[in-house]
Amino acid sequence: MxxxxxxxxxxxxxxxxxxxxxxxxxxxxERIISYAKQGNRIVVVASAxxxxxxxxxxxxxKINPHPSEREMxxxxxxxxxxxxxxxxxxxxxRGVGAISFTGxxxxxxxxxxxxxxxxxxxxxxxxxxxxxxxxxVIVAGFQGVSTAxxxxxxxxxxxxxxxxxxxxxxxxxxxxxxxxxxGIYTADPRIVKSAKKLxxxxxxxxxxxxxxxAQVMHTRAVEVAKKFNIPLxxxxxFSKKEGTIIMKKMPFIEEAVVRGVTLAGNEAKITVCDLxxxxxxxxxxxxxxxxxxVNVDMIVQNVSHKKITDISFTVLKEDISQTLKIARxxxxxxxxxxxxxxxxxxxxxxxxxxxKSHSGVAAKTFSVLAKNKINIDMISTSEISISCVVKRxxxxxxxxxxxxxxxxxxxxS
Amino acid sequence: MxxxxxxxxxxxxxxxxxxxxxxxxxxxxERIISYAKQGNRIVVVASAxxxxxxxxxxxxxKINPHPSEREMxxxxxxxxxxxxxxxxxxxxxRGVGAISFTGxxxxxxxxxxxxxxxxxxxxxxxxxxxxxxxxxVIVAGFQGVSTAxxxxxxxxxxxxxxxxxxxxxxxxxxxxxxxxxxGIYTADPRIVKSAKKLxxxxxxxxxxxxxxxAQVMHTRAVEVAKKFNIPLxxxxxFSKKEGTIIMKKMPFIEEAVVRGVTLAGNEAKITVCDLxxxxxxxxxxxxxxxxxxVNVDMIVQNVSHKKITDISFTVLKEDISQTLKIARxxxxxxxxxxxxxxxxxxxxxxxxxxxKSHSGVAAKTFSVLAKNKINIDMISTSEISISCVVKRxxxxxxxxxxxxxxxxxxxxS
Numbered sequence: 094m095x096x097x098x099x100x101x102x103x104x105x106x107x108x109x110x111x112x113x114x115x116x117x118x119x120x121x122x123e124r125i126i127s128y129a130k131q132g133n134r135i136v137v138v139a140s141a142x143x144x145x146x147x148x149x150x151x152x153x154x155k156i157n158p159h160p161s162e163r164e165m166x167x168x169x170x171x172x173x174x175x176x177x178x179x180x181x182x183x184x185x186x187r188g189v190g191a192i193s194f195t196g197x198x199x200x201x202x203x204x205x206x207x208x209x210x211x212x213x214x215x216x217x218x219x220x221x222x223x224x225x226x227x228x229x230v231i232v233a234g235f236q237g238v239s240t241a242x243x244x245x246x247x248x249x250x251x252x253x254x255x256x257x258x259x260x261x262x263x264x265x266x267x268x269x270x271x272x273x274x275x276g277i278y279t280a281d282p283r284i285v286k287s288a289k290k291l292x293x294x295x296x297x298x299x300x301x302x303x304x305x306x307a308q309v310m311h312t313r314a315v316e317v318a319k320k321f322n323i324p325l326x327x328x329x330x331f332s333k334k335e336g337t338i339i340m341k342k343m344p345f346i347e348e349a350v351v352r353g354v355t356l357a358g359n360e361a362k363i364t365v366c367d368l369x370x371x372x373x374x375x376x377x378x379x380x381x382x383x384x385x386x387v388n389v390d391m392i393v394q395n396v397s398h399k400k401i402t403d404i405s406f407t408v409l410k411e412d413i414s415q416t417l418k419i420a421r422x423x424x425x426x427x428x429x430x431x432x433x434x435x436x437x438x439x440x441x442x443x444x445x446x447x448x449k450s451h452s453g454v455a456a457k458t459f460s461v462l463a464k465n466k467i468n469i470d471m472i473s474t475s476e477i478s479i480s481c482v483v484k485r486x487x488x489x490x491x492x493x494x495x496x497x498x499x500x501x502x503x504x505x506s
Numbered sequence: 507m508x509x510x511x512x513x514x515x516x517x518x519x520x521x522x523x524x525x526x527x528x529x530x531x532x533x534x535x536e537r538i539i540s541y542a543k544q545g546n547r548i549v550v551v552a553s554a555x556x557x558x559x560x561x562x563x564x565x566x567x568k569i570n571p572h573p574s575e576r577e578m579x580x581x582x583x584x585x586x587x588x589x590x591x592x593x594x595x596x597x598x599x600r601g602v603g604a605i606s607f608t609g610x611x612x613x614x615x616x617x618x619x620x621x622x623x624x625x626x627x628x629x630x631x632x633x634x635x636x637x638x639x640x641x642x643v644i645v646a647g648f649q650g651v652s653t654a655x656x657x658x659x660x661x662x663x664x665x666x667x668x669x670x671x672x673x674x675x676x677x678x679x680x681x682x683x684x685x686x687x688x689g690i691y692t693a694d695p696r697i698v699k700s701a702k703k704l705x706x707x708x709x710x711x712x713x714x715x716x717x718x719x720a721q722v723m724h725t726r727a728v729e730v731a732k733k734f735n736i737p738l739x740x741x742x743x744f745s746k747k748e749g750t751i752i753m754k755k756m757p758f759i760e761e762a763v764v765r766g767v768t769l770a771g772n773e774a775k776i777t778v779c780d781l782x783x784x785x786x787x788x789x790x791x792x793x794x795x796x797x798x799x800v801n802v803d804m805i806v807q808n809v810s811h812k813k814i815t816d817i818s819f820t821v822l823k824e825d826i827s828q829t830l831k832i833a834r835x836x837x838x839x840x841x842x843x844x845x846x847x848x849x850x851x852x853x854x855x856x857x858x859x860x861x862k863s864h865s866g867v868a869a870k871t872f873s874v875l876a877k878n879k880i881n882i883d884m885i886s887t888s889e890i891s892i893s894c895v896v897k898r899x900x901x902x903x904x905x906x907x908x909x910x911x912x913x914x915x916x917x918x919s
Contacts, residue, residue: 152592160595179569
């Protein structure tokens with residue numbers, strides 16, 4: 094792909110692992126220049142070097158276990174400023190013009206929700222001016238300036254989001270997400286040896302994969318790319334191999350029904366026992382959890398008998414203690430029984446837009462797991478995915494079995 | 507002094523050693539709060555933590571030995587942003603409101619000379635608003651935003667300068683320079699055991715002391731304080747001891763003639779031998795040096811005989827190689843002799859505004875050195891100071907002898 098790109102406007106996002114040290118920054122500088130030399134105009138979005146952000150967060154928590162979010166944004170936004178200025182210097186050394194900007198400086202305007210701001214608009218005048226001057230423009234990812242003129246950060250996946258938003262605002266020809274993996278795979282290659290890299294994947298499939306455990310891209314950036322129909326190229330910073338294009342529709346008439354399988358181990362199951370089966374009680378629990386920002390993923394309610402039921406649901410492990418506190422308080426109030434939890438679970442998911450029009454994927458999923466003597470604890474389905482909670486120790490086995498059954502090791506693109 | 511301050515507007519500047527680690531930042535937070543609790547409005551200017559700036563410069567030089575000054579400013583301005591946000595968090599933990607700002611954010615407007623920008627004006631609206639909200643306002647020192655909307659830094663002594671400029675703009679009642687020494691001494695206490703801390707010193711004396719080797723404050727900040735007549739209090743971050751007030755005029759009718767002695771070892775002597783004694787030749791050398799930014803300090807020209815003379819001058823050691831190159835080129839061109847240099851020198855200075863009206867200080871200085879068998883190599887004088895170049899090994903001895911002779915160990919204030 095690289096060799097065909099000439100005279101285009103390209104956004105390239107480099108993640109923290111791509112600029113983790115001086116050598117890698119020099120490598121990224123060379124990569125950028127190889128594109129610029131072919132007449133392309135380049136806007137680079139860089140993350141903070143390696144674990145810089147984590148180190149800053151750690152420093153802050155030592156000083157104040159509950160730091161103000163505004164001050165957190167002041168603090169952690171420095172990470173990208175450092176990597177971007179160093180990257181500019183590395184490009185200069187190679188005789189190519191480059192200029193770095195902070196998010197606020199370049200006019201990435203956000204709302205006022207510190208540490209998880211949303212981009213409202215991007216003033217592109219300054220970038221366009223520098224592009225016209227044949228400069229490589231380097232923008233600090235993950236940050237912006239709020240309508241109240243404060244420095245904000247965009248939360249998880251923020252740099253991907255900065256890149257996609259810039260691609261939208263600048264009407265870029267291509268948006269590359271350069272990272273430490275070389276594309277989107279049918280399954281995590283560390284677990285499934287025969288996993289295949291996909292040449293194409295749809296926005297919807299990518300969203301499902303990301304929300305079900307694939308860690309390559311955060312859902313927010315994919316959502317924006319989908320909304321504005323900006324194709325994304327996910328590829329390795331460190332190789333010239335073609336990556337995966339995330340786009341609206343697959344470029345073939347016929348396509349594989351299932352495109353990927355994922356495994357997630359970051360959830361725990363909570364069960365409230367002997368809940369009176371009256372309208373509104375279950376809703377009460379989930380309302381309370383929503384209020385404190387706990388995201389409930391899967392919910393299963395047993396068939397009621399004697400007007401008493403059990404209800405199980407999954408939440409992120411980091412939310413367990415808060416969830417237990419709330420669930421136990423409600424259980425006590427309504428006269429329910431014990432609230433128990435199980436961290437020893439895994440969630441396997443099967444994803445593919447083809448499912449919409451192909452029946453039998455769910456049945457096949459269940460029967461594969463049954464054949465492998467893997468018990469299914471909970472099930473949830475969407476139009477293009479099926480997820481099953483299984484015991485943690487069966488997770489990898491389940492993933493490999495599903496990958497094989499749906500012939501993902503023989504997928505073509 | 508601290509106990510008397512109530513309902514004042516106070517600027518406090520904390521240097522890098524005052525915020526070098528978490529413990530010190532916590533200490534600074536407590537110190538600030540002790541002032542705020544007495545009804546004072548506080549604007550804090552903080553430097554980067556410890557050696558952060560040096561570490562960033564080192565990182566940049568590894569990537570590009572000649573980094574662009576604009577990108578250097580992008581890079582190193584992050585240091586103060588980090589210390590300021592952490593300081594705000596430490597103050598919050600103690601239940602007091604505080605808010606940190608970058609230089610650009612708070613409207614410290616500078617010219618466009620990156621890495622050595624000059625402050626043009628400060629927009630004080632935002633600071634005043636936050637002060638009215640009873641917030642401790644924390645401003646990143648050493649930085650601003652240029653008229654071209656770029657991030658700039660102010661060069662050496664920049665944070666002191668930010669503090670003084672804020673004191674001017676906000677019409678502060680007091681400007682404290684909080685550092686790791688507890689005031690201005692009659693001599694460096696590490697060399698002269700009997701050195702006394704001065705209670706007061708004039709701007710002019712401070713400027714002389716600073717330019718002749720005293721390292722407590724940079725001359726730029728003192729110059730601005732003098733221009734706008736803002737008294738400065740130089741004192742320790744880590745103790746409650748009163749420091750030294752730098753002001754326009756001493757608050758007594760009679761005062762000591764000599765107020766301090768300094769020793770500087772950062773200069774070298776260059777001698778151009780056998781220079782034709784024609785008008786314009788010496789000037790030629792100094793013009794060339796000025797063009798490349800080399801500062802010449804002391805100049806001595808021998809009495810001419812046979813239309814040939816020797817000329818000696820001192821420059822900073824870091825400028826030696828550049829100076830030699832220029833001097834040797836000119837010497838060759840005009841048919842002069844050898845150009846030799848001596849790094850083995852020291853400069854002792856005697857400073858005091860009283861000298862203006864008291865004769866005999868120079869004579870006393872020379873005779874003390876003679877009595878101690880210390881040879882004087884070069885001499886320069888100003889209205890309020892006398893400096894002598896001596897052999898390096900005699901420097902400390904000369905300093906102690908002068909300190910004793912002028913009875914600085916018995917000075918009262």
